[in-house]
Amino acid sequence: xxxxxxxxxxxxxxxxxxxxxxxxxxxxxxxxxxxxxxxxxxxxxxxxxxxxxxxxxxxxxxxxxxxxxxxxxxxxxxxxxxxxxxxxxxxxxxxxxxxxxxxxxxxxxxxxxxxxxxxxxxxxxxxxxxxxxxxxxxxxxxxxxxxxxxxxxxxxxxxxxxxxxxxxxxxxxxxxxxxxxxxxxxxxxxxxxxxxxxxxxxxxxxxxxxxxxxxxxxxxxxxxxxxxxxxxxxxxxxxxxxxxxxxxxxx
Numbered sequence: 001x002x003x004x005x006x007x008x009x010x011x012x013x014x015x016x017x018x019x020x021x022x023x024x025x026x027x028x029x030x031x032x033x034x035x036x037x038x039x040x041x042x043x044x045x046x047x048x049x050x051x052x053x054x055x056x057x058x059x060x061x062x063x064x065x066x067x068x069x070x071x072x073x074x075x076x077x078x079x080x081x082x083x084x085x086x087x088x089x090x091x092x093x094x095x096x097x098x099x100x101x102x103x104x105x106x107x108x109x110x111x112x113x114x115x116x117x118x119x120x121x122x123x124x125x126x127x128x129x130x131x132x133x134x135x136x137x138x139x140x141x142x143x144x145x146x147x148x149x150x151x152x153x154x155x156x157x158x159x160x161x162x163x164x165x166x167x168x169x170x171x172x173x174x175x176x177x178x179x180x181x182x183x184x185x186x187x188x189x190x191x192x193x194x195x196x197x198x199x200x201x202x203x204x205x206x207x208x209x210x211x212x213x214x215x216x217x218x219x220x221x222x223x224x225x226x227x228x229x230x231x232x233x234x235x236x237x238x239x240x241x242x243x244x245x246x247x248x249x250x251x
Contacts, residue, residue: 025037025039027039027044028099028102028103028108028114029044029098030043030044038111038113040099044095044099047094047095049090049091049095049096051089051091054066056071056076057069057072058072058073058081058085058086059073059076059086060088060247062249081226081229082226082227082230082233083226084241085125085126085242086219086244087123087126087243088244088245089118089119089121089244090118090245091247092218092220092246092248092249096246100218100246103150103217104150105146109153112156112157113157115157116158116160116161118245119158119161119243120162122243123158123241123243126241126243127162127165128211130211131165131213132166132207132213133162133166133167133168133213133215134168134169134172134212134214134215135151135152135169135215135216136214136224136225137152137174138151138174139174139176139178141177142174151215151217154217155167155169156169158215158243168207170200171203171207171212172199172200172231172232173197173199174196174197175195176195176196178193178196181193181220181223186221186223189220192223193223193224199232207232208237209236209238210238211237211239212237212240212241213242214243215243215244216242216244217244217246218244218246218247218248219244219247220248221248225242225244228240
């Protein structure tokens with residue numbers, strides 16, 4: 001190891017020690033003291049259901065048994081989604097809800113960096129030679145109230161973890177303020193986001209024929225990412241892949 005690198009590591013350990021003394025490392029989910037910033041305690045880690053193969057080749061819905069790398073779930077067999085592929089890090093359930101909500105609504109933005117690493121692993125097959133990373137946008141009114149777009153933080157952290165792909169945090173605009181979708185039915189969700197998104201005209205020539213990796217925090221029915229996928233394909237992109245932190249899974 002070179003001397004400059006040794007010095008930089010010593011300096012970093014010193015800085016981290018000072019930060020940990022002032023702000024003791026806490027679990028990202030339950031605030032239990034832990035050994036290092038950006039981690040989960042053993043109990044919370046055990047409660048998170050990570051999504052792993054085998055899974056649907058298109059939407060990433062996990063299978064109980066391996067049906068082959070090209071196998072599709074029932075939904076994708078009946079109606080192919082507007083996007084090309086989708087992958088998620090973990091299930092949205094009782095074990096992950098607090099973890100996600102503390103990041104989304106509780107100002108735990110320091111979670112973005114480890115979440116970016118998780119996204120990088122879950123979406124490894126989505127990497128390629130020429131692609132764009134873009135977050136699902138918030139409406140300006142919602143962004144002002146929340147102060148940050150959690151999807152944009154995830155997109156930036158993923159770009160840092162992958163060290164490839166072109167990050168375009170403002171590729172998409174949310175032109176209409178939609179209702180919160182938490183208690184809406186699938187049909188209501190689709191109608192709620194219809195016409196709510198657009199591509200920034202500045203980037204239309206840059207995205208022609210290219211692949212977009214669209215980032216969001218949670219995928220529930222897929223109404224939002226389906227709507228945005230159609231908007232992007234009408235704008236001339238070659239393919240749209242979806243990568244989310246959590247996914248609501250129903251049989």
